Amino acid sequence: xxxxxxxxxxxxxxxxxxxxxxxxxxxxxxxxxxxxxxxxxxxxxxxxxxxxxxxxxxxxxxxxxxxxxxxxxxxxxxxxxxxxxxxxxxxxxxxxxxxxxxxxxxxxxxxxxxxxxxxxxxxxxxxxxxxxxxxxxxxxxxxxxxxxxxxxxxxxxxxxxxxxxxxxxxxxxxxxxxxxxxxxxxxxxxxxxxxxxxxxxxxxxxxxxxxxxxxxxxxxxxxxxxxxxxxxxxxxxxxxxxxxxxxxxxxxxxxxxxxxxxxxxxxxxxxxxxxxxxxxxxxxxxxxxxxxxxxxxxxxxxxxxxxxxxxxxxxxxxxxxxxxxxxxxxxxxxxxxxxxxxxxxxxxxxxxxxxxxxxxxxxxxxxxxxxxxxxxxxxxxxxxxxxxxxxxxxxxxxxxxxxxxxxxxxxxxxxxxxxxxxxxxxxxxxxxxxxxxxxxxxxxxxxxxxxxxxxxxxxxxxxxxxxxxxxxxxxxxxxxxxxxxxxxxxxxxxxxxxxxxxxxxxxxxxxxxxxxxxxxxxxxxxxxxxxxxxxxxxxxxxxxxxxxxxxxxxxxxxxxxxxxxxxxxxxxxxxxxxxxxxxxxxxxxxxxxxxxxxxxxxxxxxxxxxxxxxxxxxxxxxxxxxxxxxxxxxxxxxxxxxxxxxxxxxxxxxxxxxxxxxxxxxxxxxxxxxxxxxxxxxxxxxxxxxxxxxxxx
Amino acid sequence: xxxxxxxxxxxxxxxxxxxxxxxxxxxxxxxxxxxxxxxxxxxxxxxxxxxxxxxxxxxxxxxxxxxxxxxxxxxxxxxxxxxxxxxxxxxxxxxxxxxxxxxxxxxxxxxxxxxxxxxxxxxxxxxxxxxxxxxxxxxxxxxxxxxxxxxxxxxxxxxxxxxxxxxxxxxxxxxxxxxxxxxxxxxxxxxxxxxxxxxxxxxxxxxxxxxxxxxxxxxxxxxx
Numbered sequence: 001x002x003x004x005x006x007x008x009x010x011x012x013x014x015x016x017x018x019x020x021x022x023x024x025x026x027x028x029x030x031x032x033x034x035x036x037x038x039x040x041x042x043x044x045x046x047x048x049x050x051x052x053x054x055x056x057x058x059x060x061x062x063x064x065x066x067x068x069x070x071x072x073x074x075x076x077x078x079x080x081x082x083x084x085x086x087x088x089x090x091x092x093x094x095x096x097x098x099x100x101x102x103x104x105x106x107x108x109x110x111x112x113x114x115x116x117x118x119x120x121x122x123x124x125x126x127x128x129x130x131x132x133x134x135x136x137x138x139x140x141x142x143x144x145x146x147x148x149x150x151x152x153x154x155x156x157x158x159x160x161x162x163x164x165x166x167x168x169x170x171x172x173x174x175x176x177x178x179x180x181x182x183x184x185x186x187x188x189x190x191x192x193x194x195x196x197x198x199x200x201x202x203x204x205x206x207x208x209x210x211x212x213x214x215x216x217x218x219x220x221x222x223x224x225x226x227x228x229x230x231x232x233x234x235x236x237x238x239x240x241x242x243x244x245x246x247x248x249x250x251x252x253x254x255x256x257x258x259x260x261x262x263x264x265x266x267x268x269x270x271x272x273x274x275x276x277x278x279x280x281x282x283x284x285x286x287x288x289x290x291x292x293x294x295x296x297x298x299x300x301x302x303x304x305x306x307x308x309x310x311x312x313x314x315x316x317x318x319x320x321x322x323x324x325x326x327x328x329x330x331x332x333x334x335x336x337x338x339x340x341x342x343x344x345x346x347x348x349x350x351x352x353x354x355x356x357x358x359x360x361x362x363x364x365x366x367x368x369x370x371x372x373x374x375x376x377x378x379x380x381x382x383x384x385x386x387x388x389x390x391x392x393x394x395x396x397x398x399x400x401x402x403x404x405x406x407x408x409x410x411x412x413x414x415x416x417x418x419x420x421x422x423x424x425x426x427x428x429x430x431x432x433x434x435x436x437x438x439x440x441x442x443x444x445x446x447x448x449x450x451x452x453x454x455x456x457x458x459x460x461x462x463x464x465x466x467x468x469x470x471x472x473x474x475x476x477x478x479x480x481x482x483x484x485x486x487x488x489x490x491x492x493x494x495x496x497x498x499x500x501x502x503x504x505x506x507x508x509x510x511x512x513x514x515x516x517x518x519x520x521x522x523x524x525x526x527x528x529x530x531x532x533x534x535x536x537x538x539x540x541x542x543x544x545x546x547x548x549x550x551x552x553x554x555x556x557x558x559x560x561x562x563x564x565x566x567x568x569x570x571x572x573x574x575x576x577x578x579x580x581x582x583x584x585x586x587x588x589x590x591x592x593x594x595x596x597x598x599x600x601x602x603x604x605x606x607x608x609x610x611x612x613x614x615x616x617x618x619x620x621x622x623x624x625x626x627x628x629x630x631x632x633x634x635x636x637x638x639x640x641x642x643x644x645x646x647x648x649x650x651x652x653x654x655x656x657x658x659x660x661x662x663x664x665x666x667x668x669x670x671x672x673x674x675x676x677x678x679x680x681x682x683x684x685x686x687x688x689x690x691x692x693x694x695x696x697x
Numbered sequence: 698x699x700x701x702x703x704x705x706x707x708x709x710x711x712x713x714x715x716x717x718x719x720x721x722x723x724x725x726x727x728x729x730x731x732x733x734x735x736x737x738x739x740x741x742x743x744x745x746x747x748x749x750x751x752x753x754x755x756x757x758x759x760x761x762x763x764x765x766x767x768x769x770x771x772x773x774x775x776x777x778x779x780x781x782x783x784x785x786x787x788x789x790x791x792x793x794x795x796x797x798x799x800x801x802x803x804x805x806x807x808x809x810x811x812x813x814x815x816x817x818x819x820x821x822x823x824x825x826x827x828x829x830x831x832x833x834x835x836x837x838x839x840x841x842x843x844x845x846x847x848x849x850x851x852x853x854x855x856x857x858x859x860x861x862x863x864x865x866x867x868x869x870x871x872x873x874x875x876x877x878x879x880x881x882x883x884x885x886x887x888x889x890x891x892x893x894x895x896x897x898x899x900x901x902x903x904x905x906x907x908x909x910x911x912x913x914x915x916x917x918x919x920x921x
Contacts, residue, residue, distance in 0.1 A: 025742035027749040027890070030883075034753045067775070131772055131864065 050100040052081065055112045055136070056091040057153040062116060062134035063094055069135045070096050070112075077102045080136070094153070096136065104144030111139045113154040120182065121255070159196040159212040166193065167218035168271045171257065173207040175313065176279040177229040180255030185211060186230055187259060192217035195257060203298070203415060205328040205348050208274075211257070221259070222266025227277045228284035231255035260284075296324065296350040297364040299371070299408070299416040301381040301395065302332060303345040305423050309393040310383060316349050318397040324351035326395060349381075349395060349418070371408060371418070378403040380421035396424070482569070503529075505596060706897050713738045739894060746890035747818045754883030755811060757876045765871035767853060772865055779873060780804065780849070803849045803877070806842055810884050813839045814891065821895045832896045839888045846881040850874060 060083050062068070070078030078098035086093050098106055115137045117126040129135060139158065159168065173179045185193030196210035213221055236243045257277055262285060278284035316324040328348035335341050353367035371379070378400050386394040398421075406419035461467065707714055712721050713736050715729040722729060726736050740746075765777035778786060780803045788796035813835050820832055853874045860868040 025745040025749060027746045031749050031753040031756065034756050038756070133775075 048100055050078070050098040050103045051106075051147050051149065052095055052097050053078075053106060053147070053149050053151060055094045055096060055151040055153045056086055057094060057114065058091070058155055060092040060094060061114075062129075063092075063114065063136070064133065067133060070098060070138055071115075071135050072102060072138045072140070077138070078136075094136070103147050105140050105142070106138075106147055107140060107143075107145035108148045109141050109145075110148070110151060111154055111158050112136055112151055113157050115157070121180070156197060159194060159210055164212070164214055166212045166214040167221060167269065169211050169213065169221070169269065170272065170274040171195065171209050171211045171227060171277050172201065172274055173229075174276045174278055175283070177277045178231065178255060179207050179209045179229075179257070179277060180231065181209070183231070183255040183257060185213065185227075185257050185259070187217065187220060192220065203348075203413065204330075205298070218269075220261065221269050222261055223269060223273075224263045224266030225259050225261045225269075225275065226284040226287060227257050227259040227275050228281050229255075229277055229279055230258040296352050297367045297371075298327065299349050299351065299418050300411070301347050301349060301418045301420050303347065303381075303383055303420050303423065304342075305345065305383065307345070307383065307393065307423070310345070310347065310395070311392070314392065315386060315394040316351060316397070317394060318356070321355065323355040323397075324349055326350070347395060368408075368416070374399075375406060375408050375418060379418075380406075381418050382421045382423045384424035501592075505592075706894070708738050708894075708898070739898065740892040743890060743892035743895060744818055744822060747814060747887050750883045750887035750890055751811065751814055751818070754880050754887055757880035757883060758807060758811070759876075761873045761876035761880050764873035764876065766849070766873040766877065767856065768869045768871050770867045770869070777871055780877070799849075802846070806846050807880065807884065810839055810843065810846065810888070814884065814887050817891055817896070821898075825896075829896050833893060836888075836891065836893050836896065843881075843885040843888050846884070847878070850878045850881065 057063075063080055063083055065080050065082050068080040069076045070080070078096045080094055081097050082095040084093050084095070085091070113136070114134050115126045115129055116134050117130045118124070126134075136153075137157070139160065160166070171179060179195060179198045181195060181198045183195045184191040185195065193211055193213040196212065198207055198209040200206075201208045233245060236245070259275075260281075276287070278287055310326065310329060312326050312329060314326040315322050316326060326347055327350040330346045330348075332344045332346040333341055334344070338344065351367060351371075353364055356367055356370060358366050358370055374397075379397055380400045380403060381395055381397055383393045384396045386392040397418075400421050403421065409417040409419075411417055707721065708724070711724040713724050713726060714721050715732060715734060715736055717734045718729060718732040720729060720731040722736055724738060728734065729736050762780055764779065766780050766783060768775065768777040770776075780799065784796040784799040784803075787799065816827075817832060817836055817839075820827065825832065853870045856868045857870050860866055
């Protein structure tokens with residue numbers, strides 16, 4: 001401001017009329033924009049809002065209103081708005097607001113299921129839902145067919161997943177094959193498909209499962225394709241060593257099915273076709289030439305007998321020709337139909353029409369007609385023995401003459417029942433009984449008793465005291481012999497005999513010289529004396545033997561190891577004895593004495609001195625008798641000694657040959673042992689193979 | 698600040714104060730001779746601005762309470778709380794103190810601000826029921842505590858920048874935090890827009906805050 005107060009500054013003149021901006025502040029634009037924005041957003045939200053659909057589930061575990069999302073191909077396309085109960089509280093209704101752009105696709109073909117974390121043998125799925133909570137996965141086709149508002153949710157994820165189209169087939173487990181839910185279908189180790197939910201087939205004869213072969217791989221499947229169970233492992237021991245076979249560790253744990261197209265020329269497969277899963281690869285391969293189970297005619301038979309021995313895969317025969325197999329066995333209790341509560345055997349027969357040899361096309365219809373006709377003519381099913389040894393049974397279709405009228409009946413569930421007749425199992429038991437009787441009739445016990453007897457005898461023989469005492473007795477015998485030979489009496493015996501003979505000779509000489517009766521008498525007396533001397537000598541023999549016995553008794557106490565020395569000494573002594581001249585001369589002298597005696601007697605006869613001669617002769621006779629007596633004893637003695645010597649000699653030979661009696665004894669014992677062993681092995685052989693008693697081998 | 702009923706305003710004395718440098722000029726001066734800013738004895742559009750900001754502030758305050766303020770994601774759960782819901786939750790868990798702080802800072806203070814600002818504007822508009830001095834006192838309170846209303850937004854900002862442990866735990870600001878911040882900003886602007894000089898005019902008979910006074914009304918004495 002200036003200080004010039006004379007001219008006050010011209011005050012600013014403002015127009016009377018004010019523009020809108022001067023009267024209204026521009027700030028009002030802000031709430032205006034806010035209102036417009038809110039309205040715009042609200043309108044957009046309203047018009048963009050998709051339809052509200054309702055999906056019913058068994059339960060709503062984990063589903064939270066306002067949080068749980070609806071996803072399609074893992075993209076969120078909706079949100080759960082409300083969870084409520086259906087009428088009757090048996091279902092849970094989940095109201096889902098779906099996005100407007102996907103709404104046209106949510107048509108009647110849509111499927112909804114809740115994705116939850118799952119830990120199975122196939123692995124862990126839905127792990128992300130552990131943290132984020134569950135979500136609802138949906139699946140629909142790619143053609144918009146208009147919105148449907150009411151859906152029923154699936155309890156489990158369906159076989160197809162978004163982006164995984166493929167060929168849908170049905171797999172039936174055959175025999176021991178197992179189907180595991182969600183198990184992979186492998187082809188050369190690669191997962192090309194997946195098994196769905198397993199269930200029991202409608203007729204209860206097998207387990208079956210839907211399976212999906214993913215898109216590029218579905219061309220691997222043809223009608224010549226065979227599936228088999230790849231789970232588990234097989235172990236075989238053969239010429240090539242041990243073989244452990246399993247497809248993959250994963251399928252070992254989780255189960256799995258694999259397949260191969262065995263032969264070329266298969267036809268294309270339509271969705272929904274059924275395949276059999278074989279227990280293993282070899283069965284699958286061998287089945288290629290057999291007709292498929294699904295083309296078989298399935299009929300059932302109810303047997304009153306509930307006997308053991310029939311098993312699945314047992315043969316079904318018609319006139320001895322195998323036409324099928326037993327596919328299932330079950331018990332049946334039906335008080336209404338049979339009037340009692342007895343358990344009956346219901347057998348499902350799978351009959352291959354091709355094996356019936358019907359003219360024309362081997363269809364199940366033709367086979368059924370054929371069987372129907374034959375049943376009216378009296379064809380019946382019965383159980384009969386397949387193998388006497390194993391007791392296995394088979395089902396036989398036979399013509400029963402004069403059979404009561406019957407026909408193929410159709411049961412409640414559409415199953416066909418073939419009438420049955422009395423089974424042929426009695427033959428089995430009879431045969432078995434006969435076999436057992438024959439076995440019973442075998443004299444097994446007698447044979448055993450004899451064998452035991454034999455062994456007892458052998459035992460007795462071996463343990464016999466006598467046998468054991470043989471070496472001792474031998475020992476004693478040798479001792480006796482030694483004592484005998486070395487005894488003074490025997491030693492002096494030749495000398496004394498010598499003296500006797502010399503005396504006789506002297507007497508005879510004198511008789512010759514004197515030629516007198518006296519001298520003869522003297523001679524005869526001397527002879528008598530000599531004879532008496534001999535008698536005395538001989539009478540000492542028993543005493544000698546007693547002494548020998550004592551020696552023997554003493555020798556018995558002698559130890560075996562000294563035996564050899566003793567025997568050596570004995571040998572030496574014997575040699576000495578034999579080498580002595582006296583012993584050598586003994587016979588000669590006796591001889592000459594006798595011849596001289598004879599000459600004297602002849603001279604006496606010629607001499608004519610009768611009485612003296614008679615006396616002398618009597619004396620001589622006496623002497624001769626005495627000598628003869630002595631001579632009679634002597635040979636025995638000598639024979640005894642000779643026997644002893646011979647035995648000693650043979651013993652000595654044995655000694656020299658094998659260095660000792662012990663070895664002989666051992667050899668003898670070894671022989672005895674061998675005999676015992678032979679007996680033992682005989683006993684074992686009999687035990688092992690009783691037949692050998694019968695067959696002799 | 699008790700003031701007697703009759704107050705002589707600068708306007709009565711034919712003066713106008715510069716709101717920027719506080720120098721006093723004679724009425725009618727267009728620009729402040731010291732700092733050059735435009736001079737206005739009374740802001741004619743003040744009440745309009747107040748109501749406009751007040752309205753948009755209130756509009757923002759509604760979603761600020763309806764939407765979640767914080768989204769807490771932990772390994773197992775996602776929790777999103779509105780302002781009141783969070784406070785109630787805390788109170789239920791026994792944290793009465795924290796709950797009280799939240800309630801005071803996020804509910805009581807904004808609501809009191811809305812009420813005071815509206816009351817001040819109404820008082821100028823319809824005539825006062827409360828003495829001028831008291832009204833000015835409330836105005837100063839609003840001015841003072843306005844900035845503290847942002848404490849909630851700061852807490853959210855700090856928490857969400859600190860707690861980012863990937864999957865384990867993370868805190869993200871909810872939509873309400875944006876609206877709450879906007880609401881605070883708009884109420885601050887509303888308080889700022891209020892020309893407090895109007896308070897003192899209402900005591901006089903000729904007051905008409907939005908009634909234009911002739912520019913040539915005051916002459917003469919221009920001493921500052």
